[in-house]
Amino acid sequence: MQPFTLTHLHNTSELDSTSGAKNSRFIAGGTNLIDLMKLQVETPSTLVNLSDWQDETRIVEHDEHFRIGAMVTNTQLANFASTTPGLSLLSQALLSGATVQLRNRATTAGNLLQRTRCYYFYDTAKACNKREPGTGCTAVNSENRIHAIFGTSDKCIATHPSDMAVAMIALGAKLALVAPNGEKRTLPLRHFYCTPGNTPHIENNLKEGELITAVILPKQAVGSQYYHKVRDRSSYAFALVSVAAGLVMKDNKVSALTLGFGGVGTVPWYPETTINALMGTELTDANIEKALDAELASAQFYGSNNFKPPLLRNTLHKVLRALAQHQRTYPQHEGALYEN
Amino acid sequence: MSIDTGPTVTINGTPYALPTDPRTTLLDFLHQNLALFGTKKGCDHGQCGACTVLVDDERINACLVFAFQLTGKSITTIEGIAKNGELHPLQRAFVNRDAFQCGYCTSGQICSSVALQKELADNAPSAVTFSEDYSPREDISERMSGNLCRCGAYPNIVDAIEDVIALEPQ
Numbered sequence: 001m002q003p004f005t006l007t008h009l010h011n012t013s014e015l016d017s018t019s020g021a022k023n024s025r026f027i028a029g030g031t032n033l034i035d036l037m038k039l040q041v042e043t044p045s046t047l048v049n050l051s052d053w054q055d056e057t058r059i060v061e062h063d064e065h066f067r068i069g070a071m072v073t074n075t076q077l078a079n080f081a082s083t084t085p086g087l088s089l090l091s092q093a094l095l096s097g098a099t100v101q102l103r104n105r106a107t108t109a110g111n112l113l114q115r116t117r118c119y120y121f122y123d124t125a126k127a128c129n130k131r132e133p134g135t136g137c138t139a140v141n142s143e144n145r146i147h148a149i150f151g152t153s154d155k156c157i158a159t160h161p162s163d164m165a166v167a168m169i170a171l172g173a174k175l176a177l178v179a180p181n182g183e184k185r186t187l188p189l190r191h192f193y194c195t196p197g198n199t200p201h202i203e204n205n206l207k208e209g210e211l212i213t214a215v216i217l218p219k220q221a222v223g224s225q226y227y228h229k230v231r232d233r234s235s236y237a238f239a240l241v242s243v244a245a246g247l248v249m250k251d252n253k254v255s256a257l258t259l260g261f262g263g264v265g266t267v268p269w270y271p272e273t274t275i276n277a278l279m280g281t282e283l284t285d286a287n288i289e290k291a292l293d294a295e296l297a298s299a300q301f302y303g304s305n306n307f308k309p310p311l312l313r314n315t316l317h318k319v320l321r322a323l324a325q326h327q328r329t330y331p332q333h334e335g336a337l338y339e340n
Numbered sequence: 341m342s343i344d345t346g347p348t349v350t351i352n353g354t355p356y357a358l359p360t361d362p363r364t365t366l367l368d369f370l371h372q373n374l375a376l377f378g379t380k381k382g383c384d385h386g387q388c389g390a391c392t393v394l395v396d397d398e399r400i401n402a403c404l405v406f407a408f409q410l411t412g413k414s415i416t417t418i419e420g421i422a423k424n425g426e427l428h429p430l431q432r433a434f435v436n437r438d439a440f441q442c443g444y445c446t447s448g449q450i451c452s453s454v455a456l457q458k459e460l461a462d463n464a465p466s467a468v469t470f471s472e473d474y475s476p477r478e479d480i481s482e483r484m485s486g487n488l489c490r491c492g493a494y495p496n497i498v499d500a501i502e503d504v505i506a507l508e509p510q
Contacts, residue, residue: 006362006408031404034365035385047362051409075398075464082465095467099486100459101452102386104398105405235467235485 002043009048012055012213015180019048019209026050026211028071029105031098032114040124041115041131050107056213067176068215070109074164075100077108086220089244092227093167099236109212111164112175112192113204117238118147118158129155130200137200145304146240151266152300156200158266160193161238165268167227170244170260174216180209186216193267223248223256224326228319230263230311239263241311247323254278259316264299264308271295274316283324288317347411351376352420358407366410367391367402370417378418378447382488389487392448392455393417399455401486418447421454430454433500441491449487453501456483460505476502 009019009026019026024046027033036042056069059080066084068077074094081091098106106114120126120138127136139147139157147157173189192204206212225246231237242262248255257278261269277291296309348355351374359369367384370376370393382390384403391402394416421428430453433439440446468474468482480498489497 001363003363027406027409030406030409031386031401034404034406038384049408051411079464082469091465092467095465095469099389100455100483101389101392101399101401101486102404104395105400235482 001037002040004044005046007046007048008052009050010052010054012053012178012211013182015178015182015209015211019180019211021046021209024048024209028107028110029073030110031102031106032110036115036122039122041122065219066217068108068217070107070212070214072108074098074103074106074108074111077164078103086223086225087171087217089225089227089246090164090167090171090217092225093163093229093242093244096227096229096242097163108164108215111162112168112189112212112215114162115203116158117161119143121158130158130196130203133199133201140302143304144302145307146238146263147302147305148266149264149299149301149305149308150261150269150295151195152302153196153198153200155198156196156266157300157302158196158200159238159263160265160267162268163227163229163239163242163262165189165193166242166260166262167244168215168217168260169268169270170246170258171220172218172258174218175212176214176216177206177210178213179207179211184213189215189268190270195266220246224323224330226319226323226326228315228322230315241308241315243312243315243319245316245319245323247320247327249283249324249327253280253282255280261312264312273298283320285317288320289313292316347408349407349410349412350414352415352417358411362406362408364407365403366393366405366407366415369407370402376417376419379451380444380447382445382448387488388445388448389452390445390448392451392487394451394455397455397458399452399486416451418451421450428454429504430457430500433503434497437496437500437503438493439496439500440489440493445487445489445491449484449489449497452484452487453497453505456480456501457505459483480505 025044026048028050057071058069060067078091078094081087120128121131126138129137137156148159168189174186176186178184194202223246227244229239229242231239239262244260246258257275259271259275261271274291274295277294281287347358370379380390382388386401386404392399393402395413430450466482468479477498480501
């Protein structure tokens with residue numbers, strides 16, 4: 001591992017231009033960053049240790065939203081969400097990701113900022129535009145079974161690996177950010193990530209030195225929620241395809257719907273086309289097919305990942321059928337699921 | 341911002357000064373500085389769980405944390421699980437159930453299952469907790485999925501854990 005200089009952030013007010021210096025990295029849980037540093041995929045010259053940053057370690061309930069501190073661990077958040085009406089989707093997504101050991105260390109902001117698990121990104125002997133801009137994308141013409149079909153470019157087809165982010169996209173999360181000059185802003189998570197285009201190394205809209213301080217989750221009416229993840233083994237594997245969904249049916253028609261797709265996008269995928277196509281309709285197989293076909297019109301396939309459209313189709317059918325059934329069985333779950 | 345100044349960490353009840361090289365992971369610190377070799381290095385990338393230890397009673401992978409991140413924390417390794425010369429009930433159950441073959445993953449498996457006992461007492465959910473076809477064995481497997489056993493001793497590992505930790509059918 002390359003040597004680095006270590007500094008510590010104790011309070012948000014200590015954030016300054018040095019913490020955002022070029023080739024400096026914040027380290028929260030470190031479960032992804034340390035791995036990447038061992039492999040020399042990441043070689044920061046400075047680490048800013050957030051272990052003593054106590055300002056953002058809590059979940060605070062407000063009238064209209066929950067504020068999840070950046071340093072809240074995935075375990076804390078999963079436990080909280082599992083007992084919080086309207087956040088069942090988030091709990092399911094978190095618990096389907098990683099292992100207890102990793103969730104105990106991984107933080108909310110760190111989860112959002114984790115890097116892709118593309119094999120070629122990890123292999124420093126292979127060309128990768130995300131790791132080394134301008135070197136090319138090995139995945140496009142090689143084994144790409146785990147790679148994306150939405151939001152791709154000929155420069156990069158790596159998927160975003162987070163389950164939590166897929167659920168948060170579906171739930172309309174926003175990020176609270178603070179810049180080294182103290183300037184604060186909020187940004188919808190749906191607008192946070194960048195598709196690769198010609199600059200795959202730019203993965204999000206964080207400004208230099210900017211820090212995620214919290215995730216703002218709007219309070220949801222209960223609705224029926226489901227996160228379903230399809231993967232190569234039943235636990236501790238990244239999604240080949242995942243679907244996050246919340247549904248409210250009224251008079252046998254979709255009155256509220258939110259979705260997120262994981263394992264298929266270069267960013268956690270918010271399938272707005274599918275959602276719009278299904279609103280107000282009956283959830284027939286034909287309507288679901290038509291709505292997904294409209295989304296898939298923009299998809300690109302690269303050989304080994306050609307199985308993803310049918311897998312996504314089957315997964316979406318399963319999830320929406322289950323939620324519709326749940327709505328019929330538990331009418332108390334009626335209500336505005338998603339209001340933004 | 342402040343520069344590092346002589347922090348300590350407590351391991352199995354004894355405080356130690358942290359290593360001067362910030363690149364030192366907890367796992368390497370245990371091996372290289374303290375000669376505590378019970379915690380195993382398997383993959384060194386957080387994929388196998390052989391290095392599982394407890395930090396303030398929560399399980400983590402010792403290979404994926406720098407020692408400096410644990411300033412002021414209390415760490416229990418496999419060497420600290422037995423008390424007063426008596427094996428922990430889970431250690432005894434692993435012996436009774438022959439829940440290992442080569443034994444390389446066992447210290448991680450035991451530390452993990454000790455933490456699992458507390459997680460269940462705290463009603464922490466797993467991915468299968470609310471499953472319609474819930475089974476306690478499946479729940480144990482899910483909660484232990486961060487600990488691989490290349491010998492495939494999984495059925496006996498689950499047996500050993502079931503002997504000590506009673507999960508109620510939902």
